[in-house]
Amino acid sequence: MTSTGSLVAGRPAAVREVPDPAIEATDLVKRYGDVVAVDGVSLRVPRATIFAYLGRNGSGKTTTVRMLTMLSVPSAGTARVAGYDVRDAARVRACIGVTMQEAALDPAMTAVEHLRLVAGLSGLRSRQARAVAAELLDSFGLAEAATRRIGTFSGGMQRRLDIATALIGGPPVLFLDEPTTGLDPQSRRALWAHIRTLRQQGTTVFLTTQYLEEADELADRVAVIDQGRVIAEDTPQGLKARFGRTRMVLDHDGDLDRLRTALPGRNVAGGGPGRSVVLLDPDTASGSEGAQVLSVLEQVRAAGIEIGALSVSPPSLEDAYLRLTGSAITTGQDQLADPEAGL
Amino acid sequence: MRDLLTGTLLTFARQARQAARDPGPFYVLPMLPAQLMTVVFIALFERIATLDRFGDTGYAEFLVPGVVVLVALLGAGATSSSLAADLRGGFFLRLRLLRSPIGAQLSGRLLFEAVRLLPGTAVVLAVGLAFGAQARNGLAGILVVMALVALLGVAFTGIFYAVAIRTRDPQTPFTLQPLGLPLAFLSTALVPLAVMPQWARTLAQLNPVTVVVDGSREAMLGQLWSAELGWSVAVLAAWTVLGVLLARAALARDMARS
Numbered sequence: 001m002t003s004t005g006s007l008v009a010g011r012p013a014a015v016r017e018v019p020d021p022a023i024e025a026t027d028l029v030k031r032y033g034d035v036v037a038v039d040g041v042s043l044r045v046p047r048a049t050i051f052a053y054l055g056r057n058g059s060g061k062t063t064t065v066r067m068l069t070m071l072s073v074p075s076a077g078t079a080r081v082a083g084y085d086v087r088d089a090a091r092v093r094a095c096i097g098v099t100m101q102e103a104a105l106d107p108a109m110t111a112v113e114h115l116r117l118v119a120g121l122s123g124l125r126s127r128q129a130r131a132v133a134a135e136l137l138d139s140f141g142l143a144e145a146a147t148r149r150i151g152t153f154s155g156g157m158q159r160r161l162d163i164a165t166a167l168i169g170g171p172p173v174l175f176l177d178e179p180t181t182g183l184d185p186q187s188r189r190a191l192w193a194h195i196r197t198l199r200q201q202g203t204t205v206f207l208t209t210q211y212l213e214e215a216d217e218l219a220d221r222v223a224v225i226d227q228g229r230v231i232a233e234d235t236p237q238g239l240k241a242r243f244g245r246t247r248m249v250l251d252h253d254g255d256l257d258r259l260r261t262a263l264p265g266r267n268v269a270g271g272g273p274g275r276s277v278v279l280l281d282p283d284t285a286s287g288s289e290g291a292q293v294l295s296v297l298e299q300v301r302a303a304g305i306e307i308g309a310l311s312v313s314p315p316s317l318e319d320a321y322l323r324l325t326g327s328a329i330t331t332g333q334d335q336l337a338d339p340e341a342g343l
Numbered sequence: 344m345r346d347l348l349t350g351t352l353l354t355f356a357r358q359a360r361q362a363a364r365d366p367g368p369f370y371v372l373p374m375l376p377a378q379l380m381t382v383v384f385i386a387l388f389e390r391i392a393t394l395d396r397f398g399d400t401g402y403a404e405f406l407v408p409g410v411v412v413l414v415a416l417l418g419a420g421a422t423s424s425s426l427a428a429d430l431r432g433g434f435f436l437r438l439r440l441l442r443s444p445i446g447a448q449l450s451g452r453l454l455f456e457a458v459r460l461l462p463g464t465a466v467v468l469a470v471g472l473a474f475g476a477q478a479r480n481g482l483a484g485i486l487v488v489m490a491l492v493a494l495l496g497v498a499f500t501g502i503f504y505a506v507a508i509r510t511r512d513p514q515t516p517f518t519l520q521p522l523g524l525p526l527a528f529l530s531t532a533l534v535p536l537a538v539m540p541q542w543a544r545t546l547a548q549l550n551p552v553t554v555v556v557d558g559s560r561e562a563m564l565g566q567l568w569s570a571e572l573g574w575s576v577a578v579l580a581a582w583t584v585l586g587v588l589l590a591r592a593a594l595a596r597d598m599a600r601s
Binding site: 066069070071072073090093094096098100102103104105106107108109113117118120121122123165 | 346349350353357360361364425428429432433434436437438439440441442443447599601
């Protein structure tokens, strides 16, 4: 992907400004028969920010997006997007761009045909549609593949085209449902750069993800959803501070049981052969983190355990997520070990 | 209204591009059964016209304005395939999010259904004329018959859309193709009511295709603007409305389930 100055292709002046918050949901509920997919979600997404909606598969992320984009009618609750009630479909449609979890493309069309069709159906006139299609193909590094059928594209190319499609009309509010799933690390980082550019240009981005690193890197605020409920919402730093723990990783000559005996009252887990992880207590009553590190080292030395190497990691979003939900997200790419599993 | 019109034309153009890349199912297949029957039936059953109950016309004259409706009955609904594929592949979700009314996805395809049947209809009529059919109202009569076939294709396609939306199966045109056989054979497309057994005559009289065939036959062999033609247009309009309502209901149900 190449970077461009403008990604707000074809944005009409009338929809540039949206009220703050750009997205507001109150007690949203979605039931499918007896199954409650979303159970009373309330959110406020400030204008021109990136809001990450973090949760594992089946937690209710996509269902929330579908309700906020009028693809699904809420069973209860209300929501406003860009200042309009989501039941006012025509007005909301004019203000949003959406990518779904699966790329929404017709494999039989070429990329340029696809973009021109969507631009036309979005209300752009033919000449404008052609210009927007060319700009987006260029922006997303697809210009050379413009006349190839989408069915011949790689997964990453299809994802890029799908996101380019969502930008037609320059929507001030963008919903990206797991946009980087299936992308290689390079493409993922390039897409992050695009999303940051969009925020700088005033776009509000609602991003669902199951990648902790993605939420940490991109988001201004993060909401953690689990079993249909938002269980925490804060800045990434706030979540880490509230729910994360500093880790000490020790390479030592003793076994895990000896270390646990030497550190009564501390959370100690195995981290591989000859390696252990000690989670520091976030409660300041236990002393500052520096004081706790020194205390641990003194207790270990007093027990006669030799330390070969030591590293200290600040709290991560991963730690915070684990403490909030009690289990790891398993995506195949960000498979997280639970440091407290052995505690 | 402007958005619906623009959406209809863009959807029509998308279908036309798809058909240009794969013309077989859209242009060639619809005319093959009617073409085959025109040649074979005239050769095999020409003497049926000597029956007392048959009437004054020769069999080729009688057959061609009737058999030509098989272009629609056995060739309609090809665009339901892309509708099902859009729903199955998720592209339809994207289309639902756009400014253009979702009804344009149906109207654009229906318009293309009408247009794509015209070449096959023209070929069947041309071959029929070469084999002894008559066009007593000249080109005007032929154009009226072509219009009736196109409208029949539109009317018949509604049920294809309803099923394609329900099943999301791109094979829907092939699955439903046999539906056209009883509609064709239990009508006056191939033989007059007078030579049918009583049970078949009863069914043929209830069959809306009989009304369309009577209008077609009248346009080629009798008066160009006849009561039969008026009835044909009325029946096709009602059939189209019913088909579109069925498709819209299937679509509304599909959207409500999400």
